[in-house]
Amino acid sequence: MLTEKILHEFETILGKERILTSKEDLLSYAYDAYVEEYLPEAVLFPKTSAEVSQIMQVASTHRIFVTPRGAGSGLAACSLAKQGGVILCFTMMNRILEINKPNRYAIVEPGVVVSEFQKEVEKIGLFYPPDPGSATVATMGGTVLMNAGGMRGIKYGVTRDYLMGLQGVLPSGEVIQTGSLTAKDVTGYDLTRLICGSEGTLAVVTRITVRLLPKPKARRTLQAIYNTIDQAGNTVARIVEEGIIPATLELMDKMIIKALEDYAHLGLPLDAEAVLLIEVDGDPESVEKQAGIIAEFCRGQGARDVRVSQSEKESEQLWMARRGAFGAVARMRPTCVIEDATVPVSFLTRAIKEVITIAQRNQVQIAVLAHAGDGNLHPLVLCDLRDKEEMKRVEKAMDEIVDFAMSVGGVLSGEHGIGIAKAKYLPRQLSPQTLNLMRTLKNTFDPLGILNPGSFLECAP
Amino acid sequence: MISKNLREEVHNCIKCGICLTPCPVYKQRLVEVASPRGKVQLIRNIMEGNLELSENFVRILFTCLLCETCTVNCPSGLKVDQLMKAMRVKVIEKFGLPGKKKFLFELLTGKRLLPFYLFWGRVLRNNLLPLFPVKGKVGTIPLKKFPRLNRQPFLKKIPEVISVPEPKGRVLYFTGCATNYLDGEIGRATIEILVRLGVEVIVPKDQMCCGLPIFLAGAPKMALPNILKNVALFNRWDVDVVVVECATCGAALKKEYPHFLKEMGEKTEEAMALSQKVLDISQYLMKFDLGKMLKPIKGKVTYHDPCHLLRSQGVKDEPRALLRQIPELDFVEMAEADVCCGGGGTFQWEHPRISENITAQKIESIEKTKANFVATGCPGCRLQIFGNLKKDGVEVIHPVQLIFRSLSG
Ligand SMILES: Cc1cc2nc3c(=O)[nH]c(=O)nc-3n(C[C@H](O)[C@H](O)[C@H](O)COP(=O)(O)OP(=O)(O)OC[C@H]3O[C@@H](n4cnc5c(N)ncnc54)[C@H](O)[C@@H]3O)c2cc1C
Ligand code: SF4
Numbered sequence A: 001m002l003t004e005k006i007l008h009e010f011e012t013i014l015g016k017e018r019i020l021t022s023k024e025d026l027l028s029y030a031y032d033a034y035v036e037e038y039l040p041e042a043v044l045f046p047k048t049s050a051e052v053s054q055i056m057q058v059a060s061t062h063r064i065f066v067t068p069r070g071a072g073s074g075l076a077a078c079s080l081a082k083q084g085g086v087i088l089c090f091t092m093m094n095r096i097l098e099i100n101k102p103n104r105y106a107i108v109e110p111g112v113v114v115s116e117f118q119k120e121v122e123k124i125g126l127f128y129p130p131d132p133g134s135a136t137v138a139t140m141g142g143t144v145l146m147n148a149g150g151m152r153g154i155k156y157g158v159t160r161d162y163l164m165g166l167q168g169v170l171p172s173g174e175v176i177q178t179g180s181l182t183a184k185d186v187t188g189y190d191l192t193r194l195i196c197g198s199e200g201t202l203a204v205v206t207r208i209t210v211r212l213l214p215k216p217k218a219r220r221t222l223q224a225i226y227n228t229i230d231q232a233g234n235t236v237a238r239i240v241e242e243g244i245i246p247a248t249l250e251l252m253d254k255m256i257i258k259a260l261e262d263y264a265h266l267g268l269p270l271d272a273e274a275v276l277l278i279e280v281d282g283d284p285e286s287v288e289k290q291a292g293i294i295a296e297f298c299r300g301q302g303a304r305d306v307r308v309s310q311s312e313k314e315s316e317q318l319w320m321a322r323r324g325a326f327g328a329v330a331r332m333r334p335t336c337v338i339e340d341a342t343v344p345v346s347f348l349t350r351a352i353k354e355v356i357t358i359a360q361r362n363q364v365q366i367a368v369l370a371h372a373g374d375g376n377l378h379p380l381v382l383c384d385l386r387d388k389e390e391m392k393r394v395e396k397a398m399d400e401i402v403d404f405a406m407s408v409g410g411v412l413s414g415e416h417g418i419g420i421a422k423a424k425y426l427p428r429q430l431s432p433q434t435l436n437l438m439r440t441l442k443n444t445f446d447p448l449g450i451l452n453p454g455s456f457l458e459c460a461p
Numbered sequence B: 001m002i003s004k005n006l007r008e009e010v011h012n013c014i015k016c017g018i019c020l021t022p023c024p025v026y027k028q029r030l031v032e033v034a035s036p037r038g039k040v041q042l043i044r045n046i047m048e049g050n051l052e053l054s055e056n057f058v059r060i061l062f063t064c065l066l067c068e069t070c071t072v073n074c075p076s077g078l079k080v081d082q083l084m085k086a087m088r089v090k091v092i093e094k095f096g097l098p099g100k101k102k103f104l105f106e107l108l109t110g111k112r113l114l115p116f117y118l119f120w121g122r123v124l125r126n127n128l129l130p131l132f133p134v135k136g137k138v139g140t141i142p143l144k145k146f147p148r149l150n151r152q153p154f155l156k157k158i159p160e161v162i163s164v165p166e167p168k169g170r171v172l173y174f175t176g177c178a179t180n181y182l183d184g185e186i187g188r189a190t191i192e193i194l195v196r197l198g199v200e201v202i203v204p205k206d207q208m209c210c211g212l213p214i215f216l217a218g219a220p221k222m223a224l225p226n227i228l229k230n231v232a233l234f235n236r237w238d239v240d241v242v243v244v245e246c247a248t249c250g251a252a253l254k255k256e257y258p259h260f261l262k263e264m265g266e267k268t269e270e271a272m273a274l275s276q277k278v279l280d281i282s283q284y285l286m287k288f289d290l291g292k293m294l295k296p297i298k299g300k301v302t303y304h305d306p307c308h309l310l311r312s313q314g315v316k317d318e319p320r321a322l323l324r325q326i327p328e329l330d331f332v333e334m335a336e337a338d339v340c341c342g343g344g345g346t347f348q349w350e351h352p353r354i355s356e357n358i359t360a361q362k363i364e365s366i367e368k369t370k371a372n373f374v375a376t377g378c379p380g381c382r383l384q385i386f387g388n389l390k391k392d393g394v395e396v397i398h399p400v401q402l403i404f405r406s407l408s409g
């Protein structure tokens, strides 16, 4: 329990201004982009790692639960106070500490917004590839702790692939450093990668070092429209098979097309079954060449229309719209639950068709969006949380999607994490031994169990 | 008071947070209640009975510029600003207007509605001074930078109908309070330009303050009589177009009146008919070929997008195109021209610290362009920008004033 006395101890660290306890404030830290909500007892806003360390010491002494939070754009309640306690919110710890051009790395505080960081490095000709659909809101901390992916995954990988090192605070308050500033480093266990994607359960991250790339000199966006999902899927297979690696390869089904049209008026045909949105980047000549070859593949697989963007602005519009897809779809019904199952890429077309069948069988509305290049499906389940009957059918459809993904060697989550949304499925993918090892690790980092309690490991059966 | 549509909309917020970073107020405060998502979620909690209408909530609700950035950014299509406006009305019904503001709006309405800018211009300059013990400042603006009142209200100085031989058009001109009481120059420029283009101009004497500042503050009952009068008045004149040069009045006539009347349970047909006819002056002028008539002006101009012009009315290109037509005048786009200036009507007065930081960024963008003219079609923005400019020698001006200067040579 968070008593007045403990609150006072936090106050001596942060001052009154950076601690929120009003009912209104607590209610507005009770949600993220998932459907469930949990009320915290206070929200703290640190600005330095020293403050974080002191906060964790107080929390350890009094066994106060602490749940770190970035922007709260997560899709699985990972940043919510599932068992009460305080939220440690990083939005005010948001400085870019260094951008080092000669060595191509940058050091940032966790509260920096991803797209703002991208803008800054691009100003000097560098490039930070991880690009989740939520880049304009998500924080660097949040994306590290979720190992966020995004649309450029097929060519550039995910957040993990750009992490060089972290500064973290253990639940005890001790400060640790992981990784280094060098491109190569095999000293000891790779704790950086362990903490990355740990959903805020092992340590609190207070400083992040990331690797940067030179900014690609040119890019082109292609949009191909298909009458059937198969044609789109075959195109993806053809591109991957041929060894061409576009920067992004996104697939959208009919329902997404309709929603996007309502939102952004791009002039997409409403009777098409699928659209592929493909971006290639690199040197101008190779971009031209690749765009040409891909356009040919699209036509060869029966695309009824292939368009190549003529300007940066035109590409930007297409991607803006794609970024808004989740929200745009959500216009249709009050609640939207995002699935995130991922399959080996050769099963992509089958998986999409399977999802559509599952939707029909259970009489639920599902729109399909996919990071097609890496087999990452995003079925968007449209429903109304207030309709209990419907939610039961939704649950059943979700179970069936997981069944299918598991049956072809897929995974529970490609990038959104497990959180409480998918914890119940965890034993489907991880053996008891693996789960056990994970629990031991958690226990080593956090023997008192005060960091992000109620998270995926704890709610897994 | 909150219509069924809006109520339903609350449930369409998927809590994605896409509205956070673009919100100028959130960007300063970085706490969730300062964000659009936070406000929408609190409103939902109130509707679901989890939260009382508290004074704290009122404070939260009013810590917002109503710049509508959230609305245009929300991929779920939530009309966030409409929701917050409706909610403001509801809380004011319960709590009444807070002290200072109550006084303000009683002054504004009195028996007849005293216009908003009369308040800024005259009342503040003398009678009310003791109410604002802030080192010669109102909010972020030094008192000495407040404009002086017109010697005589603009509407008194001009005939109601300004005819031209063989008119090429017939427009009704809604002046707005700022022009009527503070900035007659703009009115004169507008009319002169129209007349030179061969357009007949009708300026109804009995037009009233558009009322927007008052109903945005949550006091719609005070604003209602004005709105009804304005609507009735406009529909009495037979014109093709109603032109407005004030971004806020334009937003009121074009967009807010129909919503507002609907929320108040009034008839909306006439307001809808009116809204179809309204054009911002820049939109109207683009219908003519001004180019040949314009003479050079030396210098550099940059343009600031007023929230009420860009997001409420969707007018972006026309004012820029107008300015670009002026020979020798160099047009430079400032960074983040579309970000709110931080004024937000009475916002800068109630939340000076937040406002100051937002405005500082705007001023920085302006200074970087090295422009000597900042053009913008909103009196509130002009006041805010001028009031916070540190450098001398930069003129903050309405686009029509520059056009008029260029016409006159
Ligand atoms: C519209 C939309 C699109 C999305 N698209 C994608 C996508 O394409 N790819 C993708 O991977 N995800 C996507 N997401 C999910 C989400 O945006 C990401 O998971 C993102 O990484 C979360 O960042 P955040 O700052 O909001 O973190 P939060 O949601 O606040 O937190 C996420 C996790 O990180 C922990 N955490 C945060 N900061 C710290 C810290 N400093 N120290 C320790 N732990 C911390 C929290 O405890 C929590 O477990 C999307 C979400 C939305 C709403
Ligand atoms: S952008 Fe729209 S849907 Fe997303 S959180 Fe903001 S109001 Fe809600």
Ligand code: SF4
Residues within 6 Å of the ligand: B022, B023, B024, B025, B026, B034, B035, B036, B063, B064, B065, B066, B067, B068, B069, B070, B071, B080, B081
């Ligand atoms: S109207 Fe502007 S200030 Fe108010 S919540 Fe929306 S974006 Fe923020």
